[in-house]
Amino acid sequence: MEKQNVTLSLPKETLRKARLLAVERNTSLSSLLVEIIEEIVAKADAYELAKERQLALMNQGFNLGTGGKATWTRDELHER
Template sequence: MATRNLTVSLPEELVRKAKIIAAERDTSVSALLAELVEGLTSGEARFDTAWRDEVALMRSGSGLQVGDVTWSRDELHER
């Protein structure tokens, strides 16, 4: 995949912490950011797909049936 340079402004303390994490993982801050953005974008796509699937399932129904309703709302809420 082709890469493209991007300028990002972050607080100094955050950059310092990111450099420490990157060093511990034997990678770069750029790679950490790329991994984070990839996770965010793929997570969004997975959520959208799951949401569409759930809506389709709700519209089609599950085929489950509880049975005849033999009570009234008032009976259920009697005190």
């Protein structure tokens, strides 16, 4: 995969903690950030796919077993 360098501006304390976290995980700061960003992108992609599937199902509609015709009247539904 082709890579491109980017420049980030982070608060100093956040950067310090991120470096410590990378050391704890025995990885580089760059690798840690790549892992986190890839996870976020994967979740966003999965969400979009799920949303598209659900919208397609809603557009298709559900079989209510009525053949598209109501076999009752409004009054029948509201009888007590």
